[in-house]
Amino acid sequence: MSTFSPAGSRARRLALTSGAVVLTGGLLAVGATTASAGSAPVHEGGPVAVTAQSLGLGAKEKLVVKDVIRDADGTVHTRYDRTYAGLPVLGGDLIVHQAADGAVKNVTKAVRAAIEVDSLTPKLTPAAAESAAVRTARAAKTSGAATGEAPRKVVWAASGKPVLAYETVVTGTRQDGVTPSLLRVVTDADTGKKLYENQLIDDIAAGVASATAGKSAGSAAGKPGRPQAGAVGTGVSQYSGTVSLNTATSSKGYDLVDNERGGSSTVDLQHRTGGKGVLFTDADNAWGNGTPADNQTAAVDAAYGAAQTWDFYKNVLHRNGIKNDGRAPVSKVHYGNAYQNAFWDDRSFTITYGDGANNQHPLTQLDVAGHEFSHGVTSATAGLQYSGESGGLNEATSDIFGTAVEWNANNSQDPGDYLLGEKIDIFGNGKPLRYQDRPSKDGRGSADYWSAGVGNLDVHYSSGVANHFFYLLSEGSGAKDINGVHYDSPTVDGSTVTGIGRDKAVQIWYKALSAYFTSTTDYHGAREGSLKAAADLYGAGSAEVKAVDAAWAAVNVKA
Template identity: 85%
Template structure:
């Protein structure tokens, strides 16, 4: 989500999206996610997957489900699996098997090293009691209208190191701000009734959480005829927009990019909204007073983000399946946030203070879209250090989208949300060169306490790492913005360029990060990614090492 983080209290309340931040094991209910090119043979060959489980020495009750596969240029294949135990999803059971071009296993990366085994599959706690406990937890988290329509499901909770039988319940309602939707995932010990974990499945950018069901319009592969219109945006100037012809003239549905549609929620906080239409294919007038202006910005941001992933990272949409999410604007009244909802597969934007500053800026669009990508790949949990990495991943790719767009009205920079004026003083939401400049508690450097921070603040360590890796330390002016990035030990870091830094982070996310990766795991993963891309003895590997050391993440 791209909302303001809370000023105090429950850090875990912010769950930006790890795909609406679902725990990796939770995705099993919907089936395995799409794989990258070259993954089909293993995905289709159940015997191969079973043989992999046997080769890894897994218990006979354990099964693997392919979630994603990445194939390197040298033939190395990284296959990401989720795990079941006696048919139950294992939360924290995800792992990645790395095979050489000859098919031999080179390494295995596990979210947890613990052997998955529980004494009994018969819970002492009834589903009704688990449901009540989850609703109680939601109310304690200040959720109003807390309710759950679906029965809790049995899972194995392994994240904490000792696998236990548990119930997983999703409670819906409204968050403490009275506007942002809430989807709170609660994991309860199936024997004792103790709450093991809670996670907000709505991912916002500023630090509030929300979720709401109901996607709208625009299925991939729609037969509608495409057209190119123009739009006057508030932040990005006059832009080209792909639309489709309709009975009302034109609909803001991009048939070129997976059926991406832009929807008007009409200041409601529920419902599917209405796809924007226009008679002459000329949209908005550049002011927030025109209903279409925010739609122009959202549609432009969705297109630029899609193109960044497609052209720079060779990824065909969030799940690499060619399907685009819905962009929803005019949520609520003067709502100062934006969020990703994995279940609705949608990005939702508020109109900001006095409905004059919609959170539709280009880097916000990239940020929210990237929450979906994180969910579809590493599935980083949205709490602790993994939550900070989740949030930073969206900041990093949001920044990269802005640079890649090369828009003269919204130039590339290392500031997040610099145009949306979310604080009312013209300052950006976040600073990647020195995160603590936000004055709200973002961390410049790693410490043992970082994992206790709200994820929008613990993300500062990775944001700072990324800036140092791309641009280096010290004072400099880049694209008209002054930066002065310090290091924890006074060392000098020489950057390798933003393009390489982006490739390294994406490679680490898709090939080495798991649901439980922390900052030291991220250091290891990015070092391996740099070696894969540029060679084990390359200057890029040395730069990754130096940048992590500069933010106090030691080897």
């Protein structure tokens, strides 16, 4: 879970709908008819091909296509996951960049080491790895730590020399007693040493006090069958005023389901911390009253946020949903009791919102919705690991796109700004969760600039470096008033940065995420990837490329 955290027409994203495509020692052709659901083909003309040998693969290695993107000039970026002797290679992902004629221009790899292990026979038993992972979760104050699946044998390559390992996912509840935990633990299959751990639930806030659940985890009624016809209702939200909502007719009147946006649905968890929830229904298609006293109000904000986020990705970044397959996640509201957080769960494909302090400030503000949705996009593209510097980039990506969603919505009741969660009052003092112009203004340890130890911070605080970069690239340094908010953004060396505008900054970040970032990208890798993205979009040596370089230097990320 993460806290709530354009290549525009120049590049179209692609989700392979015909199943995995595997590259071995022969040729892989990305054909002209491969396209995402509901979109025009993005790779047209003759097929292009690469050889495994040209990528430096060994005889035991195979690549599985995860994603493909095609630029306006015909360049194709194909993202692969890697296997070794049939085992997933964690940290083995790579991107092949090919010219329009099929020639390989270069390859971006998550790790440079050759993938090879001495033996595929582990000395450690799966049961021992499972026990070790559970102990790790308990040490992290996870209550009810348990494993629902047997450990998976993998090759761990993300930290240097590849080793045979077990990957175990431990479920439970975090130290606050209410936030769910999906702790991923990687254990050396020979020594039993813990190699890596990270949280698979991406939440929007770190270290914010959360109340306990009002009801024990339980099962609630699930979503009914697919409604047959669409309608347009009216919702009175808490944060965005009166809004239109796409709904679907059903035997109960109207369901809060948006079939024009991938079947996006909104359900009521009824203050439980488990179960599927109950789909919101209404007799007259008029939803909420703008106050938390009405159970539907939070659902209005969540549904509106989901719609605005979908439209931003569709219209600005030309992406058809999180996985570019036309499918929308489920939004869940009223999680627990007075729960002050929101989170994304990639496994269940859901966004979950608490109701905030005293159940009066649901975390359903527009930029929070955009933040959580964007965690799914990051997972479907770069797959940035949720720890260290890559974790900070993961969080910042959600903040950046959450901010962009808010600006793109152009809602007078929640105007665009560079403040994250300014309306949810998560600290009880009216201050926002994060500041992009000067992240350290949160007073909680967010970093304004890169340093050698920034990756040791919680990902919600190490994200400050990229958030600050994005603000500087968009608006420039110094004091200014934008849309009624005062900002004063410094640089590490006192330099002056001139912004290129938010629209271009968003396009560059998305292109970098989708075409150049990998699971292990750190801040210096992000600099390199965003410079390439800017060159792709606006030309080598362009003012935009120079601005990207200057903005990174201003946050102490230099060549």
